[in-house]
Amino acid sequence: xxxxxxxxxxxxxxxxxxxxxxxxxxxxxxxxxxxxxxxxxxxxxxxxxxxxxxxxxxxxxxxxxxxxxxxxxxxxxxxxxxxxxxxxxxxxxxxxxxxxxxxxxxxxxxxxxxxxxxxxxxxxxxxxxxxxxxxxxxxxxxxxxxxxxxxxxxxxxxxxxxxxxxxxxxxxxxxxxxxxxxxxxxxxxxxxxxxxxxxxxxxxxxxxxxxxxxxxxxxxxxxxxxxxxxxxxxxxxxxxxxxxxx
Amino acid sequence: xxxxxxxxxxxxxxxxxxxxxxxxxxxxxxxxxxxxxxxxxxxxxxxxxxxxxxxxxxxxxxxxxxxxxxxxxxxxxxxxxxxxxxxxxxxxxxxxxxxxxxxxxxxxxxxxxxxxxxxxxxxxxxxxxxxxxxxxxxxxxxxxxxxxxxxxxxxxxxxxxxxxxxxxxxxxxxxxxxxxxxxxxxxxxxxxxxxxxxxxxxxxxxxxxxxxxxxxxxxxxxxxxxxxxxxxxxxxxxxxxxxxxxxxxxxxxxxxxxxxxxxxxxxxxxxxxxxxxxxxxxxxxxxxxxxxxxxxxxxxxxxxxxxxxxxxxxxxxxxxxxxxxxxxxxxxxxxxxxxxxxxxxxxxxxxxxxxxxxxxxxxxxxxxxxxxxxxxxxxxxxxxxxxxxxxxxxxxxxxxxxxxxxxxxxxxxxxxxxxxxxxxxxxxxxxxxxxxxxxxxxxxxxxxxxxxxxxxxxxxxxxxxxxxxxxxxxxxxxxxxxxxxxxxxxxxxxxxxxxxxxxxxxxxxxxxxxxxxxxxxxxxxxxxxxxxxxxxxxxxxxxxxxxxxxxxxxxxxxxxxxxxxxxxxxxxxxxxxxxxxxxxxxxxxxxxxxxxxxxxxxxx
Numbered sequence: 011x012x013x014x015x016x017x018x019x020x021x022x023x024x025x026x027x028x029x030x031x032x033x034x035x036x037x038x039x040x041x042x043x044x045x046x047x048x049x050x051x052x053x054x055x056x057x058x059x060x061x062x063x064x065x066x067x068x069x070x071x072x073x074x075x076x077x078x079x080x081x082x083x084x085x086x087x088x089x090x091x092x093x094x095x096x097x098x099x100x101x102x103x104x105x106x107x108x109x110x111x112x113x114x115x116x117x118x119x120x121x122x123x124x125x126x127x128x129x130x131x132x133x134x135x136x137x138x139x140x141x142x143x144x145x146x147x148x149x150x151x152x153x154x155x156x157x158x159x160x161x162x163x164x165x166x167x168x169x170x171x172x173x174x175x176x177x178x179x180x181x182x183x184x185x186x187x188x189x190x191x192x193x194x195x196x197x198x199x200x201x202x203x204x205x206x207x208x209x210x211x212x213x214x215x216x217x218x219x220x221x222x223x224x225x226x227x228x229x230x231x232x233x234x235x236x237x238x239x240x241x242x243x244x245x246x247x248x249x250x251x252x253x254x255x256x
Numbered sequence: 257x258x259x260x261x262x263x264x265x266x267x268x269x270x271x272x273x274x275x276x277x278x279x280x281x282x283x284x285x286x287x288x289x290x291x292x293x294x295x296x297x298x299x300x301x302x303x304x305x306x307x308x309x310x311x312x313x314x315x316x317x318x319x320x321x322x323x324x325x326x327x328x329x330x331x332x333x334x335x336x337x338x339x340x341x342x343x344x345x346x347x348x349x350x351x352x353x354x355x356x357x358x359x360x361x362x363x364x365x366x367x368x369x370x371x372x373x374x375x376x377x378x379x380x381x382x383x384x385x386x387x388x389x390x391x392x393x394x395x396x397x398x399x400x401x402x403x404x405x406x407x408x409x410x411x412x413x414x415x416x417x418x419x420x421x422x423x424x425x426x427x428x429x430x431x432x433x434x435x436x437x438x439x440x441x442x443x444x445x446x447x448x449x450x451x452x453x454x455x456x457x458x459x460x461x462x463x464x465x466x467x468x469x470x471x472x473x474x475x476x477x478x479x480x481x482x483x484x485x486x487x488x489x490x491x492x493x494x495x496x497x498x499x500x501x502x503x504x505x506x507x508x509x510x511x512x513x514x515x516x517x518x519x520x521x522x523x524x525x526x527x528x529x530x531x532x533x534x535x536x537x538x539x540x541x542x543x544x545x546x547x548x549x550x551x552x553x554x555x556x557x558x559x560x561x562x563x564x565x566x567x568x569x570x571x572x573x574x575x576x577x578x579x580x581x582x583x584x585x586x587x588x589x590x591x592x593x594x595x596x597x598x599x600x601x602x603x604x605x606x607x608x609x610x611x612x613x614x615x616x617x618x619x620x621x622x623x624x625x626x627x628x629x630x631x632x633x634x635x636x637x638x639x640x641x642x643x644x645x646x647x648x649x650x651x652x653x654x655x656x657x658x659x660x661x662x663x664x665x666x667x668x669x670x671x672x673x674x675x676x677x678x679x680x681x682x683x684x685x686x687x688x689x690x691x692x693x694x695x696x697x698x699x700x701x702x703x704x705x706x707x708x709x710x711x712x713x714x715x716x717x718x719x720x721x722x723x724x725x726x727x728x729x730x731x732x733x734x735x736x737x738x739x740x741x742x743x744x745x746x747x748x749x750x751x752x753x754x755x756x757x758x759x760x761x762x763x764x765x766x767x768x769x770x771x772x773x774x775x776x777x778x779x780x781x782x783x784x785x786x787x788x789x790x791x792x793x794x795x796x797x798x799x800x801x802x803x804x805x806x807x808x809x810x811x812x813x814x815x816x817x818x819x820x821x822x823x824x825x826x827x828x829x830x831x832x833x834x835x836x837x838x839x840x841x842x843x844x845x846x847x848x849x850x851x852x853x854x855x856x857x858x859x860x
Contacts, residue, residue, distance in 0.1 A: 022776065038499020038620070050729040054780025055773030059297070061465040064505050064615060066394065067300045083618055106436055107777040114413075117298065117405070125406045126361035137355055139370030145363050149388065152363060152395060156299055191361065 014091040016044055018056070019098040020108050030094060035086055041097065042070050042081035045109070057108035065222060068157030072109050073098045078159040078220045100162040113158055119177045122205050123185045127196040144192040151187035151231055153223045156180065160217035160227060166210045176207035179217035179227050186231035189238065199242040202235055211236075260431075260440035260712070265291035265410065266695040267688070268430055268445035270417050271472065273301030274393075274680030275660025275687070276451030277400035278353075282688030283449075284407045288695050291443060292404070293412045293432070295467050299401045302453055302465050303680065306393030307508035307611065308377055309385025310357075310681070311674030312350035316367055317374040318382040318554060323347040325381055327852070328859035330675060332534065333379040333564050334639070334668020335809045336824055337485070340848045341646035342666040346675070346682050353681035354386050362399040364388055376513040376550060378562040379672040381538065381859075383552070390510050390611050396677060415441060417471065418785060419711040420448065420479040423701035426654035427479065431711045435782060438775025440712060444703060446695035449649075449687045450476060450642060450658040455489075455793040457786075459635035460733075460740040463495055463506040469786040470793030472662035476642045477792060481651040483830040484843070485640035485664045486793070487800035488810045490671055491745050493518075493568035495634025497586035502619045504634040507589065507612065509673045511629075512561040514608050515550040516591035517543075518572070519628070520580035526587075527560035530571055535563055547597060566670045566810045569633040573745055576632065586632035592625055601625065633745060637676065638793075639667040639810060640800065643829065648690035649683055655694055659687035669809020718771045718784040725770020728784040735762050735790055743798050748814045755798045763791050799840050800828045 015032045031048045042060055049056040061067040063082045070081040075089065075096055089095050103111035132138045160179035166172050177185075185202060188194050202208045215228045225231070242248070267283040269276045272294035284290045294301065313326040326347035331338055354372065358364065364386050365373040374383040388395040405411070417432035429444045452472030456464025477483055494507040512518075520526050531539050539560050540546040546559025561568065572587050582588050591609070595601040602625035606613050609624070616622040616629060641664035642651050649657045660680045667675065718725070742755040766787040771780040806820035807813050826842045833839040848856075 036500065039501045040619070043501040049779060050727075050733075054723075054727060054729070054771055054783075055778045057777035057779060061296055061300045061302070061467065062305050063465065064305070064502075065618070066391070066611065067296075067304050067465075069296065069300050085619070110436070110777050112436075113297065117411075117413075120402075121405060125402065128359060128361070131359075136359075137371065138358065140363075140366055141370055142366040145366055148363055152388075152398065153391065154398075155304070155394065188361075191363070194361075 014044070014086065015094040016048065017094040017096045018045070018048070018108070020056070021105060022107055023105055026105065028096065035091065039086045040082055041074055041079070041084045041086065041095070044086065045081060045097065057106070057110045059110055066155060068155030071100055071157045071159050071162065073100060078162045080157060080159070080222050083222060100158065102162045102164070102168045115173055116156070116158055116161060116180065119181050120184060122177060122201065123181055123188065124196050124198050124201065126188055126191065126194055128193040129195050138193055140192045148187050148190050148192070150225055151183045153225060154180065154183055155223060157222060159220045159222065163216045163220045165214065165216065172207065172210060176210045179211070179232065181206065182208060182211070182235060183225060183227055183231045186235050189235065197242070199239045203239050203243055208232070208236055208239060260442045260708070262442045262444065263291060263412070264444045264700070265289050266445065267291070267447050267449065267691045268293065268443050269449045269451060269688070270430065270475070271301070271451035271453060271660070271662070272298055272411070273303040273451060273453055273660065274396055274400065274677060275684035276301070276449070277397065277404050278681050278684030279449045279451055279659055279688035279691065280409050281400065281404050281407065282685045283692040284404070284409050286689065286692035288692045291410045291412060291445070293415045293417060293443070295414065295416050295435070297413050298411055299397055301397060302467060303397045303677070304394045305463070305465070305506060306396070306677055307390040307506065308510045308513070309375055309387030309392045309674050310350070310354055310396065310677040311377070311380060311384050311672065312354045312386060312678055313347060313384060314351050314354065314372060314374060314386065316371045321382040321384060324855045325859060326350070326384065328856050329380050330666070330672060331668070331856055333670050333672040335670060335819070336668065337808065337827060337845060338668030339646055339665030340852055342683070344852060345646060346666050346679060349682045350678040353678065353685065357396065357399050357681070360399050360403045362395050375510065376558065376562065377673045378509055378512070378568070379564045380674065385674040390508050390609050392677065412441070416782065416785070417475060418715055419707070420475050420656070421703055421707050422479060422653070423704055426701065427656045428701035429703055431708055433715060436777055438778065438781070440715070442703065442708060444700055446698055446700055447655045447657065447691040449691050450656070450662050451660045451684065451687070452662045454638045454661040455797070456635045458736065458739050458790050458794045458797070459744070460736040461495065461504040462635040463492060463504055464635065470789045472658060473641055473796070474789040474792040476651055476653070476656065476658060477796070477830070477832055479653050479656060480832060481653045481656060482643040483640060483664070483796055484643040484827050485668070485800070486638070486796040486830055487804050487828060488639035488669050489635065489797060490565055490637040490639060490810045491569045491633040492636035493565055493572050493633055494589055494631040496620065497582070497630050497632045498584035499620060505615070505619070506634065506636070507629060507631050508609070511589060511591055511609060511612060513550065514591065515547060515594050516561070516589055517559070517593065518561050518568070519588045519590055520575045521582060522580060526575055526580070527563065527568065527571060531560050531563065532567060539563065564670055565673065566812070569745060570812060572633055582630040584630050586630040588628040589631045590628035592627055637661060637671055639669065639671055640664045647686065649687035650690060650694070657687045657691045659683040669811060715785060718769055718781055721768065721770030723770060723772040725768050726765055728769045728771060728780055728787060731762060731765050731769055731787055732783060732790065735794060738762070739794055743794070743801060746812050746814045747801050749802065752798050752802045756795070759791060759795050759798065766791060795838055796830045799838055800830055803828050803840050803842070
């Protein structure tokens with residue numbers, strides 16, 4: 011058994027600072043274990059969100075040594091324990107207390123995406139038929155655990171703070187899952203361009219790099235959506251057709 | 257007097273996992289105003305952890321399946337102390353609930369002809385579990401969550417309810433605090449649905465998250481409702497055992513459904529050594545037949561690894577106790593052996609069990625396509641809970657409903673894998689429907705302000721004692737340790753009597769727990785308040801387990817290792833007596849209608 015130092019952000023909505031805690035570490039421990047140990051032994055009121063502790067719920071997002079990570083899936087043996095390990099809250103969202111941030115904006119932003127609208131059932135018994143290959147393409151996006159690490163790292167939100175004009179990578183993945191759903195017949199291109207602000211994404215792929223589920227956010231979700239927006243809104247033939255029709 | 261904010265809803269749903277969300281959607285569709293309270297953020301509930309699938313007799317993969325077979329499987333798995341009416345409704349309605357999820361956007365894996373694919377699971381005669389790889393729970397919760405948010409349900413996230421309020425013998429509201437700011441909230445409601453999940457955090461080794469502190473069980477009990485079957489706790493046979501920090505995390509039964517085998521340190525498939533009489537005719541007697549079953553051969557019988565969870569757990573405990581365990585105190589679960597049978601085994605495993613592959617790779621440095629896993633039993637689920645009317649899900653307190661894990665009846669002495677997700681859907685819907693009807697039939701009752709004041713005073717006590725009091729986590733750990741040791745997989749009268757003494761002294765310690773800091777997002781304070789729930793459900797489990805002097809399903813008595821016909825005719829009930837004591841009694845199981853008896857006989 012050895013010990014390591016964890017430099018943890020302690021603070022409120024108004025102010026805060028890093029505090030050092032040293033605690034025992036043992037084989038197989040993850041960052042969240044260290045935080046829990048400190049919470050139980052030294053700082054009962056250390057605020058942290060968590061649930062499943064197995065990388066499936068996306069609650070324990072934080073910045074570990076400056077990298078957006080799930081604390082439950084970050085093993086201590088991947089970190090240099092000779093130096094203090096810094097743990098701070100996601101910086102793109104308003105702080106609540108310690109490692110907890112106010113992520114409620116994300117739940118609002120989702121509502122700007124039009125909901126699922128299926129085509130009429132294929133069979134008389136009210137069910138549909140879909141090929142596994144078509145389902146798989148969308149299943150990648152449906153793996154999203156809503157940890158919001160992609161939102162945290164997106165410079166449109168993090169640096170430029172365009173929360174009222176851009177829904178962020180998470181919700182573009184959500185829109186992609188609906189747009190490419192084999193049964194969906196809704197049109198979302200207009201909103202993607204306007205209220206959802208897809209044009210702000212300049213495909214730096216930071217979101218893809220931090221996704222704990224390995225979703226290829228930029229290449230598989232955002233770029234095809236951008237193409238769809240162009241096809242449906244900027245296509246010159248469609249545009250001419252619209253002019254004549256009106 | 258501390259301040260509180262007041263909210264009005266026709267129906268208040270407490271808990272936003274599968275059952276709570278499904279109840280909220282149904283009540284909202286009925287046109288009443290709905291409030292949904294959850295301890296975590298929306299979409300993080302423990303349902304996301306469900307991996308295997310949703311059991312429903314769709315008969316897409318094997319056309320011999322139908323509701324009767326599913327009903328008979330559920331009753332056999334529950335060792336016939338189930339509420340047969342719930343088991344019947346569940347088997348009949350589960351297919352529609354699954355198809356409804358698809359209509360709301362869920363994307364299940366497909367059969368070759370494009371229908372919903374179904375997989376094998378323990379105790380189910382035919383491939384029956386609709387699934388999405390091994391992340392079915394996430395698919396289900398996201399589908400329900402997204403359906404719910406567009407319906408305009410009011411969601412109160414990160415809010416804990418500490419007390420139900422009553423007027424004239426029926427529920428009139430609930431009182432709690434928001435975790436973020438620590439402010440008190442009062443909810444006035446005409447009907448309340450409890451959907452708070454289980455009690456796994458009463459044990460040291462568990463697959464359950466921090467939320468599983470028996471809140472719904474305790475809220476109902478304190479409000480005067482009856483709890484039933486509390487002795488039946490399910491220990492899932494396969495939790496991770498190494499490294500220590502991941503001990504208890506679930507390894508899906510899907511691993512065995514896809515062909516994974518259990519071995520001891522001699523390399524022997526020990527599950528072949530002990531096949532119970534009740535299942536002998538349905539179980540393979542050689543390795544080849546078992547393999548063929550997992551690969552879809554309809555003429556083959558299932559391998560003994562897919563016997564019910566209670567039995568597999570006990571076999572694993574026996575191997576470990578008798579010195580045939582793995583290096584870290586488990587046994588071996590091996591799926592990598594499939595390479596001997598399949599050409600692209602590694603790819604196949606990664607595709608069928610992606611999150612298991614990921615979980616072992618990241619948390620234990622184990623590549624499951626190349627080496628065996630080490631697994632052991634972990635506290636997973638409680639069959640017992642709030643006693644409800646089968647059709648409406650209403651408890652013995654008017655206006656108080658319960659659904660999902662915190663309600664009881666469908667599973668009897670042991671739950672089959674896959675029957676939980678379907679239970680959430682079937683009875684979540686029913687609870688929402690009947691709660692809405694109940695709410696529409698009455699006016700809101702006035703709130704008794706004394707009850708509110710008393711709850712506020714109680715909730716703030718830990719701050720009054722300050723950091724000079726005992727730490728909340730130390731009491732919690734002591735409780736978990738004790739329940740694991742004395743009321744675990746194998747139980748004995750004298751150990752459980754010691755547990756009762758232990759619970760009494762832990763109750764005294766809990767009353768001295770103090771916390772520092774303020775009310776804003778203070779986990780120490782939250783843990784202090786949760787202790788009351790953990791202690792209450794632990795006592796209910798222990799007292800019920802003492803009362804059932806036999807072994808059945810998830811309840812195994814070392815001092816009464818056999819089944820007793822007389823106990824097969826009763827359920828054990830726990831309620832709070834007038835003087836505050838916990839009262840234990842027995843209730844006869846109502847006689848099953850002739851036609852259901854015949855269904856069971858036919859399937860034997």
